[in-house]
Amino acid sequence: MYSEKVMDHFQNPRNVGEMENPSGVGTVGNAKCGDIMRMYLDIDENGIIKEAKFKTFGCGAAVATSSMATELVAGKTVQEALEVTNKAVMEALDGLPPVKVHCSLLAEQAIHAALWDYAQKNGIKIEGLEPPVNDIEELEEEEEY
């Protein structure tokens, strides 16, 4: 059901763990499936993400997207990190089953939440960044029969 890349990131998740003094940390949850993701970012004085770490309570797709997201944002500027959308994460993982698309939103939102925390702490404004939501609503509509 999952691609090889997803399985690889699920079995050997990169960057699992916590961070002592993160530049930003964000926790998001998904009301529908009850899963939770926490993302830690270490951002240097030039606004470059040096490292990202995560902890996730969630399905295989949630773990894999968290892992992939941490890899994708590392080395990017804060502004570039905003472009690591759920679509980008999914593509990097060679896709997800339709029913699991929403899981990748968790990763996107977790990045945004951590960046927001960083922005708040440093009193800066990141172009295009919205305040984090507590609950990720279901974005796709399910087919009705």
Added chain:
Amino acid sequence: MYSEKVMDHFQNPRNVGEMENPSGVGTVGNAKCGDIMRMYLDIDENGIIKEAKFKTFGCGAAVATSSMATELVAGKTVQEALEVTNKAVMEALDGLPPVKVHCSLLAEQAIHAALWDYAQKNGIKIEGLEPPVNDIEELEEEEEY
């Protein structure tokens, strides 16, 4: 689906045919299944049935019950022949499947019709004999769902 006796009477029906100058002849039909049975009786001056013959357009059970009915009435008095009911015919055949019970009514009614004809021709009254019906109505009720 049929007993051995039924199959025997179906394969080797006794007394199939017509009669030149029958003492009585009766034809009955079954509205429900469109089958027709004609019974000929040769009755002597003592009111004893010397021979019975039949022709039947009908299912296996109809043919077998006709055949058995002609055997059962032969040698009987007119009065005794009235006791050759559909139940008696069925018993003599070791039973019929439930859906075929009504076919044996054809045989009973054919005997009655032939006896009625004999009674009419000779201006006598046979105790307990009712005028023949043209159509045998379904007597059993089918289960309704």
Added chain:
Amino acid sequence: MKEFVYLDNAATTKVRPEVVEAMLPYFTEIYGNASAVYDFGQKCKQAIEDARETIGSSIGTKASNIYFTAGGSESDNWALKGVAEAYKDKGKHIITTKIEHHAILHTCAYLEQQGYEVTYLDVDADGLVSPEDVKKAIRPDTILISVMFANNEIGTIEPIEEIGAIAHEHGILFHTDAVQAYAQVPIDVEKMHIDLLSASGHKLNGPKGIGFLYIRQGLKLKSFIHGGAQERKRRAGTENVPGIVGLDKAVEIAMATMDERIKKESELRDYLIARIEDEIPFAKLNGHRVKRLPNNINFCFRFIEGESMLIMLDMAGICGSSGSACTSGSLDPSHVLLAIGLPHEIAHGSLRLTLSDEITKEQLDYVVDHLKEIVAKLRSMSPLYED
């Protein structure tokens, strides 16, 4: 010498050995739950999706429009009740024909009890539905037209493409019960404007207890069996994986051999028809002579009754049927034969013989030889003959 000649293939068929072979591993080796997470279940899921693919392409549509059911009757019930319910706000009128299978007719009777109105179209003496009649029957509240692809008793093939075109011109859904026609004659749901199509595995040398409903993409249809999320939430119940795999194989073979079978069976059919017509008096062919399923032969023999004929044929090792398969336990004369205008007594004397691709000409000769004797014998017993 007594032979065994099975000529009831319209009722049900022998499962092909290759089909059984394909099914076997799914009983005892690959038996996991197809909806499960584990890889072992995904193997079953894959087998199901492969079957959907085979079947979809056999009627010119995408795999995702195929939904597995337990057979033709369920598919018919689902199509009719599902449309009736989903479109009741649009209207409550359904058009069908007098010669449909009971799976359609009894479902329509049920819908009538629920407040729907059903128009039952007449057919001509060959069993053909007139597209003109279909057009005339259409009302503003018509939500569904259901016309069988080919009749199960007399084999007549209906003008499905024309009827489908009329339905779609009027924006009305079109269902066809293709239980008899599927994989016997070519079907293209796009070209023929078919929105819903019912089929059953055991009519094409596949397993019993499996069938499918084709549902045009985007069509709203209420579920019929509610429960688990199988079949994309539209048909509940643990997937019958061996049945589906068997159906896949049966369809694959049936489609690959279709042209050849049509040729062979049509020839044998016409040979049998000719011999009967030449050699047995008072025999009437039922159904259209040309627009006819390749494997169907149906005659009425006057003055005699069907069941007696069947029993005598059986004694000679010949399996045939009289009236429709599902109701040969019943006493009513075939509604199809009445609809083509036969009187009751004649309708009672019908015999349906349906071929498979295993039947030989020699077997048919054996059948005619016996049939002649049987008909003669029963006529000699009949009060209607030479009377």
Added chain:
Amino acid sequence: MKEFVYLDNAATTKVRPEVVEAMLPYFTEIYGNASAVYDFGQKCKQAIEDARETIGSSIGTKASNIYFTAGGSESDNWALKGVAEAYKDKGKHIITTKIEHHAILHTCAYLEQQGYEVTYLDVDADGLVSPEDVKKAIRPDTILISVMFANNEIGTIEPIEEIGAIAHEHGILFHTDAVQAYAQVPIDVEKMHIDLLSASGHKLNGPKGIGFLYIRQGLKLKSFIHGGAQERKRRAGTENVPGIVGLDKAVEIAMATMDERIKKESELRDYLIARIEDEIPFAKLNGHRVKRLPNNINFCFRFIEGESMLIMLDMAGICGSSGSACTSGSLDPSHVLLAIGLPHEIAHGSLRLTLSDEITKEQLDYVVDHLKEIVAKLRSMSPLYED
């Protein structure tokens, strides 16, 4: 070393080789139409009647009260919709529970749309329905009580006999979904006052795509699949003879081995429960500890999520499930676990392992060893653990 341990027998089971053996002739040799006149079809009919006999006596009733269906979901749909329709003049209220299978719950939701009222009873923390609650829910217009014999997720066996007695005291029909319990624990429809009972073949090492509905004699029940006159006119569709023959064999074996299996599986079940409780912290057994299906183990492991666990178990060759079988493709937390009072996050971390009589203690040791590691690994990734 990687083993293969199939612990999803509540979802579906391996077909016993003897069952396949029994079915085989009915695919390619005895394939005639069971409703036909010819002797060849009568052989199928006989096989069907033999199966009906076996099944009838397995639940203490006559053969004629058993009606074959395509599985548990169809049986459930038929029982509920059939009663609802036949008794609507008497009333439109149905009582069921919050922990029924979706085949019941979604059918009830459908009936609600049709104007019926449904009371969904709560259960206690062990998943038990209280007969007292059933009594309190009864209204003058209650026409049906439907309570499952045993729950498919947590294995709790309900007080069916008491509930049946209450139903009958009040002149109300009683249906039980015994899909999980049938042939696993003793059932007597007379003693337990059961009017309708659903079962499915593939849960007892029989084939998929076949099941039955027991209908008490004399009970009026509308047909669900309309069409041909099969199953004494109550359920249309060409009989799935191989499926029925397979079910016959599966039931015969299951009934003959029931006592022994109950003993063996209960012991293994309790062994596995004990090891998990002793060796894995924050593990909570779901379902009643004693009133429990012999083959069911269901735990919640806090701080982790079910699907991740399943994938990791699968990597070790262990097949389990999380939530109900039919919905493990779904994201909703199990309605059963919510009904016994678990909060969402905990309900998400459930694991169901269900035994067969082929499972050994060594296999369960293998499972626990892996499970310990997996739970530990997932907890180390969880933001909820030691937080």
